[in-house]
Amino acid sequence: MHAIKEILNLKAKEVEATLEELMNLREEIAPRLTEAMKYTLLSGGKRIRPVLSLLTVELLEGNYQAALKAGSALEMIHSYSLIHDDLPAMDDDQLRRGKKTNHLVFGEATAILAGDALLTYAFELLSELKIEPEAKIRIIANTAKFSGYQGMVGGQILDLEAENKKLSLEEMQQVHRAKTGALIKASVLSGLYCSKFTEPEKKALLNYAENIGVLFQIVDDLLDLTGETEKMGKVVGRDQELNKATYPKLMGTKAAQKAAREYAQKAAREYAQKAKAELKIFGDEAQNLKDLVDYILNREH
Amino acid sequence: MHAIKEILNLKAKEVEATLEELMNLREEIAPRLTEAMKYTLLSGGKRIRPVLSLLTVELLEGNYQAALKAGSALEMIHSYSLIHDDLPAMDDDQLRRGKKTNHLVFGEATAILAGDALLTYAFELLSELKIEPEAKIRIIANTAKFSGYQGMVGGQILDLEAENKKLSLEEMQQVHRAKTGALIKASVLSGLYCSKFTEPEKKALLNYAENIGVLFQIVDDLLDLTGETEKMGKVVGRDQELNKATYPKLMGTKAAQKAAREYAQKAAREYAQKAKAELKIFGDEAQNLKDLVDYILNREH
Numbered sequence: 001m002h003a004i005k006e007i008l009n010l011k012a013k014e015v016e017a018t019l020e021e022l023m024n025l026r027e028e029i030a031p032r033l034t035e036a037m038k039y040t041l042l043s044g045g046k047r048i049r050p051v052l053s054l055l056t057v058e059l060l061e062g063n064y065q066a067a068l069k070a071g072s073a074l075e076m077i078h079s080y081s082l083i084h085d086d087l088p089a090m091d092d093d094q095l096r097r098g099k100k101t102n103h104l105v106f107g108e109a110t111a112i113l114a115g116d117a118l119l120t121y122a123f124e125l126l127s128e129l130k131i132e133p134e135a136k137i138r139i140i141a142n143t144a145k146f147s148g149y150q151g152m153v154g155g156q157i158l159d160l161e162a163e164n165k166k167l168s169l170e171e172m173q174q175v176h177r178a179k180t181g182a183l184i185k186a187s188v189l190s191g192l193y194c195s196k197f198t199e200p201e202k203k204a205l206l207n208y209a210e211n212i213g214v215l216f217q218i219v220d221d222l223l224d225l226t227g228e229t230e231k232m233g234k235v236v237g238r239d240q241e242l243n244k245a246t247y248p249k250l251m252g253t254k255a256a257q258k259a260a261r262e263y264a265q266k267a268a269r270e271y272a273q274k275a276k277a278e279l280k281i282f283g284d285e286a287q288n289l290k291d292l293v294d295y296i297l298n299r300e301h
Numbered sequence: 302m303h304a305i306k307e308i309l310n311l312k313a314k315e316v317e318a319t320l321e322e323l324m325n326l327r328e329e330i331a332p333r334l335t336e337a338m339k340y341t342l343l344s345g346g347k348r349i350r351p352v353l354s355l356l357t358v359e360l361l362e363g364n365y366q367a368a369l370k371a372g373s374a375l376e377m378i379h380s381y382s383l384i385h386d387d388l389p390a391m392d393d394d395q396l397r398r399g400k401k402t403n404h405l406v407f408g409e410a411t412a413i414l415a416g417d418a419l420l421t422y423a424f425e426l427l428s429e430l431k432i433e434p435e436a437k438i439r440i441i442a443n444t445a446k447f448s449g450y451q452g453m454v455g456g457q458i459l460d461l462e463a464e465n466k467k468l469s470l471e472e473m474q475q476v477h478r479a480k481t482g483a484l485i486k487a488s489v490l491s492g493l494y495c496s497k498f499t500e501p502e503k504k505a506l507l508n509y510a511e512n513i514g515v516l517f518q519i520v521d522d523l524l525d526l527t528g529e530t531e532k533m534g535k536v537v538g539r540d541q542e543l544n545k546a547t548y549p550k551l552m553g554t555k556a557a558q559k560a561a562r563e564y565a566q567k568a569a570r571e572y573a574q575k576a577k578a579e580l581k582i583f584g585d586e587a588q589n590l591k592d593l594v595d596y597i598l599n600r601e602h
Binding site: 025026027028030032033037084089090107108109110112113115116117120121123126127128133134136140141143147148149154155156158160161 | 418424438457475
């Protein structure tokens with residue numbers, strides 16, 4: 001675990017430097033827009049998505065620089081989604097990574113446009129990748145698909161709709177798959193298409209991505225739960241059971257919370273196990289991707 | 302003029318049918334999102350951007366179906382920009398093409414996400430064009446560039462910033478070039494890259510696009526002026542001169558309005574003339590693109 005943390009830190013720094021370089025915009029016409037884009041994009045974070053592209057391209061010994069740029073484009077898409085999600089009309093969040101959210105600093109209009117610009121710039125960057133045209137088009141197609149109506153944006157709508165109703169476990173998983181899992185898949189695929197690969201390798205990596213997508217979201221929810229226990233029912237999607245509790249209110253809630261937490265922790269361990277098992281065909285070569293799973297499982301923030 | 306109107310109507314209908322077909326979404330997960338996307342995208346309009354792609358590809362005898370799809374993708378980008386521009390935090394508009402604006406029908410959160418989804422879907426569609434990979438990548442690159450921070454989105458920020466200050470004619474033209482002109486350029490370029498072309502042909506068509514971009518915006522402003530004369534100062538960007546008027550308030554404003562209107566009309570005629578002159582190298586073959594200029598110059602809505 002110590003080694004992987006160091007590797008992830010180094011990769012995150014590499015991504016950070018790349019993002020800064022990419023944000024030295026050519027032909028900038030509106031400095032305030034650039035400032036707003038940078039504010040959220042360059043505010044740190046674990047950079048899990050580009051790191052996934054990098055670990056994948058390393059495993060397959062592909063074009064590292066291309067994967068770095070493709071992963072950075074995906075981080076821009078992640079960043080735009082955070083800016084839009086935080087808007088008053090959406091989650092109305094005040095804080096993000098310990099800083100005021102984008103719209104609180106730049107105003108709603110600029111925040112909306114900064115998100116739009118980051119999303120658009122991501123596709124401009126992907127169009128510039130120095131790889132085979134066909135592979136580049138696959139990356140663009142996958143990125144659009146996994147971040148659009150059938151991926152991240154679709155998941156965001158489902159998530160908003162879920163606020164006023166009770167979801168089954170299956171429905172909640174669909175939200176997670178779309179909202180978080182899709183972009184994680186796109187990250188692994190971007191590393192893949194910057195490399196040569198066999199079909200079984202592609203399948204294994206896609207299944208790996210699928211499992212860590214779910215894992216990532218469960219751990220996120222558990223961390224949220226530790227901070228704000230009231231949210232627990234929604235977090236693990238077991239509102240129905242909670243409503244049936246017949247214990248005195250506080251105790252009942254606490255007992256149900258504990259049960260739900262344990263249920264989620266067990267699920268997380270299972271998804272982590274499945275993710276690692278998918279990498280069997282790569283042998284020891286995939287150690288970093290495996291360690292990343294444990295890192296995600298055990299992360300504390 | 303009669304002939305071009307009929308041609309434009311036919312093309313607009315073709316675009317309409319294509320957009321409807323493209324909005325039969327595969328893998329839809331959130332029907333409400335699709336509904337919101339369709340609401341604005343399929344609410345009519347002149348479809349000038351895709352029509353430009355089509356007239357260009359016809360001139361160059363390129364791949365018509367590809368230009369139809371590329372132009373439709375650009376119309377989605379235009380449509381997303383309308384949805385976001387109409388939001389309360391931006392222009393706070395209530396009506397668009399005689400219908401309630403998107404956020405009034407679906408709520409702000411869904412409207413924001415419908416815009417995001419249309420933008421993303423546009424790139425997915427471009428990645429599917431059945432043309433040479435290199436040409437497809439050029440279209441994707443141009444579309445991203447002309448609709449992003451150095452194009453449409455950048456222009457939108459400048460436009461918002463302009464609301465509280467006085468612009469010089471030059472500054473106003475920069476706003477127009479970015480906000481409207483860039484996407485019109487992308488439309489012509491999409492038709493171009495679906496075809497074979499020479500460098501002088503490309504240059505001529507780019508200059509044509511540049512001039513009709515400005516023309517389009519001036520006519521838009523003039524039409525706005527006819528409807529709401531109070532906005533005139535902002536509309537033709539000559540606040541400074543107006544503020545200097547020493548006539549009694551009402552008369553002074555009216556006289557200045559008339560002068561400004563005549564100035565804008567003269568400029569429109571000049572840009573129209575320049576746009577048509579750029580097409581000289583194509584001879585009679587470019588008649589439709591030339592007639593389109595007059596149509597834009599003389600349009601009444």
